[in-house]
Amino acid sequence: MTQILMTPESRSPPQPMETILVVENEVLVRTVIAQYLRDCGYRVIEAVSADEAIVVLKQPELVVDVIFTDIDMPGAMDGFGLARWVRSNCPGPEIILTGTVPRAVDAATQLCEENGTVPKPYEPQTVHDRIKRLLAARPPKKP
Amino acid sequence: MVGVTMQVSSVGPAPATPTVLLVEDEVLIRLMIAEELRDHGIQVLEASSADEALTVLESALAVHLLFTDIQLPGTMNGVALANLAHVRYPHLKLVITSSQEPCGDSGAVADTFIPKPYDLPAVIKRVEALLTQFADDANF
Numbered sequence: 562m563t564q565i566l567m568t569p570e571s572r573s574p575p576q577p578m579e580t581i582l583v584v585e586n587e588v589l590v591r592t593v594i595a596q597y598l599r600d601c602g603y604r605v606i607e608a609v610s611a612d613e614a615i616v617v618l619k620q621p622e623l624v625v626d627v628i629f630t631d632i633d634m635p636g637a638m639d640g641f642g643l644a645r646w647v648r649s650n651c652p653g654p655e656i657i658l659t660g661t662v663p664r665a666v667d668a669a670t671q672l673c674e675e676n677g678t679v680p681k682p683y684e685p686q687t688v689h690d691r692i693k694r695l696l697a698a699r700p701p702k703k704p
Numbered sequence: 705m706v707g708v709t710m711q712v713s714s715v716g717p718a719p720a721t722p723t724v725l726l727v728e729d730e731v732l733i734r735l736m737i738a739e740e741l742r743d744h745g746i747q748v749l750e751a752s753s754a755d756e757a758l759t760v761l762e763s764a765l766a767v768h769l770l771f772t773d774i775q776l777p778g779t780m781n782g783v784a785l786a787n788l789a790h791v792r793y794p795h796l797k798l799v800i801t802s803s804q805e806p807c808g809d810s811g812a813v814a815d816t817f818i819p820k821p822y823d824l825p826a827v828i829k830r831v832e833a834l835l836t837q838f839a840d841d842a843n844f
Contacts, residue, residue, distance in 0.1 A: 588751055588752075588756040588759050588760060589759060589760070589763055589765075591750075592749055592750070592760065592765065595750075596747075599742075606735055607734075607735075607738075607750045608731055609731075609752040609756070613731040613752075616731050616732060617731060617732070617735070620732065623735075
């Protein structure tokens with residue numbers, strides 16, 4: 562039996578949501594981690610490439626708190642390039658790099674926060690824990 | 705705000721959240737329409753191309769409505785994607801969108817055409833109606 566429930570939802574008072582920018586070119590990997598982070602209560606913006614991420618980061622009304630980006634991405638800029646661009650152009654967001662190549666991930670640590678890399682394959686809970694730790698170290702957000 | 709939930713079986717798994725697969729290559733447009741749909745209780749899966757959309761459709765992820773732009777990069781545009789989806793997943797609701805009217809009957813398989821720029825309240829109303837129709841179709 563199919564059931565449709567049309568129910569009015571009560572809006573909770575607006576609260577500042579932390580915004581995570583997920584940059585990942587593999588659609589199923591991106592979908593799973595983005596949905597998981599939304600279920601954790603974050604606003605999640607999805608980008609399929611570094612170019613898309615930069616378009617998002619250039620929007621003054623979109624304040625990104627954490628960038629969670631794959632290292633290996635097609636196109637002119639990979640995750641390292643994106644991290645360098647962020648450090649040079651918009652130093653606000655924390656950066657977490659993820660990738661499958663241990664050496665590349667080790668090299669990435671110089672671009673991230675301390676322990677800012679997450680090797681693949683990762684558990685969504687691991688990503689959430691890393692984001693929570695990074696955000697907890699920041700000054701509280703104004704409502 | 706209206707929330708729609710779908711239950712496939714009264715004794716089966718938990719009710720499925722109505723889910724839209726949104727195919728749009730412009731990241732800011734994709735973000736705008738995705739967040740508007742999510743604000744109305746609709747789950748949104750995002751794809752930036754027809755290839756990504758097909759990967760999602762072939763996965764185990766439940767999709768009830770395909771909402772695709774016509775102009776997409778790559779070898780397949782939104783009309784071709786809608787035509788293919790119509791053959792492979794005949795129960796899927798299909799919405800095509802563009803800043804230009806589709807030529808001839810190229811959008812014939814679609815349940816609706818939504819012009820750009822978006823009238824967001826009208827988009828939400830149309831998508832909610834199609835999701836309810838999907839559930840009604842599944843009921844009989």
